[in-house]
Amino acid sequence: MRELIINDEKKFYSKIWLYRSFIYKNTKFISKIKDFQVNECIKALNIKNSKDRISFIIDSACDFIDNKHKRENICGFKDCKCFIQRLKKKNQVNGCCRYCKYVSNKGCTSKSVACKLFNCSEVTSRYDMVEYKDLKMLKVLSPQRRMIIKHGLFTPKEQMMKILAPNLLIYGTARLLIGSVLLNILPNFIKSKRGKNARKA
Ligand code: SF4
Numbered sequence: 001m002r003e004l005i006i007n008d009e010k011k012f013y014s015k016i017w018l019y020r021s022f023i024y025k026n027t028k029f030i031s032k033i034k035d036f037q038v039n040e041c042i043k044a045l046n047i048k049n050s051k052d053r054i055s056f057i058i059d060s061a062c063d064f065i066d067n068k069h070k071r072e073n074i075c076g077f078k079d080c081k082c083f084i085q086r087l088k089k090k091n092q093v094n095g096c097c098r099y100c101k102y103v104s105n106k107g108c109t110s111k112s113v114a115c116k117l118f119n120c121s122e123v124t125s126r127y128d129m130v131e132y133k134d135l136k137m138l139k140v141l142s143p144q145r146r147m148i149i150k151h152g153l154f155t156p157k158e159q160m161m162k163i164l165a166p167n168l169l170i171y172g173t174a175r176l177l178i179g180s181v182l183l184n185i186l187p188n189f190i191k192s193k194r195g196k197n198a199r200k201a
C-alpha cells in the first residue's frame with residue numbers, strides 16, 4: 001500500500017473528493033496536521049470498507065456535536081419541559097422529541113446527525129451551536145450521502161446505514177440512464193416515428 005503525506009489543510013480539503021474515490025483505495029493517508037477534523041477525515045479515508053467508513057463518520061459527527069456542549073442543559077429542561085414548553089406550551093413535555101419513538105427517559109436512543117443539528121431560535125440565541133457547515137468530516141462522503149444525513153431527522157443510525165450503504169454510484173448512474181432515456185431518447189424516438197408517419201401520409 002502506498003503512503004500519502006498530508007501537510008496542507010486547504011489543499012487537503014480541496015482534493016478530498018478525489019481522495020475518497022476508488023483511485024486512492026490502496027493509499028494510506030498520513031497526517032502531519034494538528035487539527036481534529038482533518039485527522040478524523042484521515043482516519044475515515046484509511047478505512048477502506050465503505051460501510052465501516054460511513055459508520056465511523058456518523059459516530060464522529062455525532063460525538064463532535066455532543067462534545068461541544070457536554071453536560072450543559074442547552075434546551076433548559078426542567079421537569080421534562082424545555083425552554084419553549086415552559087414559556088408557551090405548558091401541557092407538552094420532552095421538547096422536540098415528544099412524538100418520536102426513539103425518545104426514552106434517558107434521552108435519545110438513536111444517533112441522528114440531523115436531529116443533533118436542529119435547534120430552535122431560543123437555543124441558538126443563547127449558545128454558539130454546531131452547524132452543518134462545521135462538520136468537515138462529512139466531506140469524506142459523497143454529496144448525495146451528505147444530503148441524506150443532513151435531512152435525516154428522526155432516523156436512527158442503523159436505519160441511516162441501510163439507506164447510505166448501497167452503492168449510490170450505481171444507483172445514481174442507473175437513475176441518470178433511465179432519466180436520459182425518458183427525457184431524450186424516448187421523445188426523439190416518438191418524434192422520428194411521427195415524422196415517418198407524416199411522410200407516409
Ligand atoms: S430545540 Fe427548542 S423547542 Fe426543541 S427541545 Fe430545545 S428548547 Fe425545546
Ligand code: SF4
Nearest residue numbers: 097100102103108115
Ligand atoms: S431521533 Fe431525534 S427526535 Fe427522536 S429522540 Fe432522537 S433526537 Fe429526538
